[in-house]
Amino acid sequence: MNLAHLLQRMARQFPNRAAIFHGTHAVATYAQWAQRSAHLAQQFQDAGLQPGDRVALFMHNHPRYLEVMFGAWWAGLAVVPINAKLHVREAQWIVDNAKASWAFITSDVTADVTTDTGEQLQGLQRVIDVDSPNADDLWALPHASDKPPTKPIVERQSDDLAWLFYTSGTTGRPKGVMITHRNLMTMGLAYFTDVDAITAQDTIAYAAPMSHGAGLYAIPHLMAGARHVVPASGGFDAAELFELGQAVGPLSMFAAPTIVKRLVDHAEQTQQTAEDCGNAFKTIVYGGAPMYAADIQRALRLMGPRFVQIYGQGESPMVGTALSRFHLSDTTHPEHAQRLASIGVAQTPVQIRIADEQGHDLPLGEVGEVLIQGDSVMAGYWRNPEATQAAIREGWLFTGDMGCLDAHGFLTLKDRSKDLIICGGSNVYPREVEEVLLQASGVSEVAVVGAPDPEWGEIIVAFVVTQLGSTVTAQDLDTYCLKEIARFKRPKRYELVDSLPKNNYGKVLKTELRQRLAQP
Ligand code: AMP
DSSP states (O other): OOTHHHHHHHHHHOTTSEEEEETTEEEEEHHHHHHHHHHHHHHHHHTTOOTTOEEEEEOOSOHHHHHHHHHHHHTTOEEEEOOTTSOHHHHHHHHHHHTOSEEEEOHHHHSOTTSSSOOOOOSOSEEEETTSGGGHHHHOOTTOOSSOOOSOOOOOOTTSEEEEEEEOOTTSSOEEEEEEHHHHHHHHHHIIIIIOOOOTTOEEEOOSOTTSHHHHTHHHHHHTTOEEEEOTTSSOOHHHHHHHHHHHOOEEEEEOHHHHHHHHHHHHHTTOOHHHHHHHEEEEEEOSSOOOHHHHHHHHHHHOSOEEEEEEETTEEEEEEEEOHHHHHOTTSTTHHHHHTSOOEEOTTEEEEEEOTTSOBOOTTOOEEEEEEETTSOSEETTOHHHHHHHEETTEEEEEEEEEEOTTSOEEEEEESSOOEEETTEEEOHHHHHHHHTTSTTEEEEEEEEEEETTTEEEEEEEEEEOTTOOOOHHHHHHHHHHHSOGGGSOSEEEEESOOOBOTTOOBOHHHHHHHHHOO
């Protein structure tokens, strides 16, 4: 089933209900949202786009995100959400790899600080800046009314591609994760079973990037006919969210642990009571990176029982495990402390097991790779059968996360088998950064690792061996990175060293570098 039917259904049942807000300003009812999406669908079709074709969204959070996403689905197309923090050249690589036909952008993504002129995306049939007056023809409804659109939805099978999401790749290039309509339907339903009940009176706020899991939470909130709010700032601003929550909330939202911490800091600094917090926020779903037990305890103490943890990954979006509001608050349970440090139990639609490298089950309590099976797991990597075969074996997704299960089904993550660094909820593969730094003049060798950090979870540190006679400085390297990669991937620290520790085969011993960083 095509997900666009969810929107059509709501538009038919509740045409006049306010659906999309920009800040406190209502910008679309359910009928208008559906009309605009259907109208966009018509224009995709008029331009010759065929079912299965791709439309890229290189946009910061914007109310039109939802209209474009559902417009593409209405026409049977797939969306390619691109992290708005990427460098234009990185976005271009994704657009080319996905062979996207159209791209929707917000003007700020291409007005990049690194180039005075701003680089534009190339090779597309059409690039639409959603803020530009030129885009208005796409939104101008010929017969605007309160009626839901009559334009039929292009039928799609549940296993057809809906969302082509690019994750950072171990090889330095991102891989397109093929997420189907079934995957997203499963994710939407699992929100109700494992995260929270949603009613039409609820409000989801998009404070984290809509190109990621936060944007996907539009689906369960659409299923319930709830309200969708894009903060006027387009992102996270604690004071703004508190005010917005009072005005149009209480809000539900997804946030990485770093953001939760900032929200809690704000609650403390501005002396909000748990009751104030309850008026502003209904449910804060956190995940995407490890949350320290002390941080969640503090969050619960200051903001009340409004947290739920989820664990998932691009390859099984938002669906893996969940640590419920109940378990987080069950303080008298003898294993409460361990549970707080865990990521909860398997969400309803999936099975989870822990296996060794060959995929054999490990006994309870032993640390191995986390494997997931179920209807949320991706169809595979886009045009990359080798990577797909490595990730999905005999129907199980090998997540690359290492963890152990207890007798009650709680999963605790211990490490990652992949080399990934998660900085403030954003994933960075060291290889990507290393490849860039190796091209900087005066650099001979590089090893990039993550170092624990109380604010960001991890920060990126580059160990750099310079060429003989080179006078390259950390500042030069930073300037170089700024020109070549997304800002959030730049190392926060550079250690200029004479040599890198290596084993007999010449492989850099990153564990040793991490240990060096852990020393005071
Ligand atoms: P992404 O594909 O960007 O969603 O990143 C997924 C990765 O983030 C997972 O494979 C984990 O390593 C990490 N992750 C996701 N959720 C959690 C969580 N609740 N706690 C710890 N790490 C997490």
